[in-house]
Amino acid sequence: MLDFxxxxxxxxxxxxxxxxxxxxxxxxxxxxALGTSTTFARGSAKLxxxxxxxxxxxxxxxxxxxxxxxxxxxxxxxxxxxxxxxAVLSGEFNLSLIPLTDFESxxxxxxxxxxxxxxxxxxxxxxxxxxxxxxxxxxGISGTFQLSIAxxxxxxxxxxxxxxxxxxxx
Amino acid sequence: MESKTRLIKGLATGIVxxxxxxxxxxxxxxxxxxxxxxEDFTVAKIILTAVVVGMLGVHFLSDRGLVELKPKSGSLRxxxxxxxxxxxxxxxxxxxxGTIAGAIGQGSVxxxxxxxxxxxxxxxxxxxxYERYDNLIEKNKFKxxxxxELFKINHWLVIVPLSAVIIIFLVWIESIGF
Numbered sequence: 001m002l003d004f005x006x007x008x009x010x011x012x013x014x015x016x017x018x019x020x021x022x023x024x025x026x027x028x029x030x031x032x033a034l035g036t037s038t039t040f041a042r043g044s045a046k047l048x049x050x051x052x053x054x055x056x057x058x059x060x061x062x063x064x065x066x067x068x069x070x071x072x073x074x075x076x077x078x079x080x081x082x083x084x085x086x087a088v089l090s091g092e093f094n095l096s097l098i099p100l101t102d103f104e105s106x107x108x109x110x111x112x113x114x115x116x117x118x119x120x121x122x123x124x125x126x127x128x129x130x131x132x133x134x135x136x137x138x139x140g141i142s143g144t145f146q147l148s149i150a151x152x153x154x155x156x157x158x159x160x161x162x163x164x165x166x167x168x169x170x
Numbered sequence: 171m172e173s174k175t176r177l178i179k180g181l182a183t184g185i186v187x188x189x190x191x192x193x194x195x196x197x198x199x200x201x202x203x204x205x206x207x208x209e210d211f212t213v214a215k216i217i218l219t220a221v222v223v224g225m226l227g228v229h230f231l232s233d234r235g236l237v238e239l240k241p242k243s244g245s246l247r248x249x250x251x252x253x254x255x256x257x258x259x260x261x262x263x264x265x266x267x268g269t270i271a272g273a274i275g276q277g278s279v280x281x282x283x284x285x286x287x288x289x290x291x292x293x294x295x296x297x298x299x300y301e302r303y304d305n306l307i308e309k310n311k312f313k314x315x316x317x318x319e320l321f322k323i324n325h326w327l328v329i330v331p332l333s334a335v336i337i338i339f340l341v342w343i344e345s346i347g348f
Contacts, residue, residue: 012195013340016218019224020223021227023228027228031237040289056294070172070177071176074181078180078181078182079185081275082189082192090193094277118284119287121259122285122292123289124262125259125267126289129256131252132253133249136260137267144221147316147325147332153249157254160257162257167207
C-alpha cells in the first residue's frame with residue numbers, strides 16, 4: 001500500500017477507472033460533470049476588465065458565464081492542489097521553465113521559443129474550447145460518456161488537430 | 171455566488187482529479203505531446219478507460235433516477251472548427267485546460283506564466299467575437315444531443331457495443347507494444 005502511494009506513476013487503466021468512478025460521484029454529490037475550461041472563460045473577464053474597463057462584464061458571453069467563483073472554478077483550483085500533493089508524494093515535483101522532453105524543438109528548448117509556443121498555444125486552446133463548448137475533460141471524458149454527439153466529434157477533432165499540428169511543428 | 175458547501179465539493183473533486191491526472195502522468199508535457207505524435211498512448215488509455223467506467227456507471231444511476239445527465243449540445247459550425255483549433259493549441263502548448271492546472275501543481279512555470287495567460291487571452295477573444303457574432307455562432311444547433319436520441323434506440327444498445335469496441339482497441343494497442 002505504501003509503495004502504491006509513493007509510486008512514480010500508476011497504471012493508466014487504474015487512473016482511468018478512478019476518474020470514471022470520480023465522475024459518478026461528481027454527478028451524485030454535485031450534480032455536475034467534470035470539466036475545466038469554462039473557468040478560464042470566467043477568469044478572462046477579469047483580465048479583460050483590467051485592460052478594457054468594467055464594460056466587458058456587460059458582454060453577452062460574460063452575462064452567461066459570470067466572472068465569479070463557482071463549483072468548477074474550485075475544481076480547477078483543486079486540480080492544482082491535488083497534482084501538487086501527488087507530485088510531492090512521489091518526488092516528482094520540480095520547478096521548470098523548459099519542459100523536459102524527448103521531442104526537442106526550437107519551440108520548446110529555449111525560453112523565447114517556449115514563451116511563443118505556450119502563449120500562442122494557450123490562445124488557440126482558450127478560443128477553441130469556447131467555440132467547441134468544452135475541453136478534453138468536459139467533452140473528451142464527461143461528454144463522450146453521456147453519448148453526446150458534439151462531444152464525440154470534439155474528441156476526434158482535438159486529437160486530429162493536435163496530431164497534425166504536432167507532426168508539423170515537432 | 172454558490173454556497174460554501176458547493177464550493178467545497180468542487181474543491182474536493184478537483185483535488186482527487188488533480189491527484190489522478192498527475193499520478194497518471196498526463197500533467198507531463200512529454201506524455202501529452204507523445205500522444206499527439208502517436209508514440210505514447212497513456213492519454214488515450216486513461217481517457218478511454220474513464221469513458222467506459224464513467225458511461226456504465228452514470229447510465230446505470232440515471233436509469234434509476236439517481237442522477238440527471240447533462241449531455242452537451244453543439245453544431246457543426248462550432249464543434250468542428252472549435253475542436254481543430256483546440257487541437258492545434260494543445261500541440262503548441264503541450265497541455266489542455268485540465269492538465270495545465272495539474273502541470274502548474276507539479277511545478278511547470280511555463281504552464282503558469284505563458285500557457286495560462288494565453289488561455290485567458292484566447293477565451294477573452296472568443297467573448298469579444300461572441301459579442302459581435304453570437305447569432306451566427308448559435309445557429310443550426312444539433313436537433314439531437316445524443317446518439318441514442320439520434321438513432322431513436324435504447325442507450326444500452328449504444329453503450330454495450332461502444333464499450334466492447336473501446337476494450338478491443340485497448341487490448342490491441344497493448345498487444346502491438348504501446
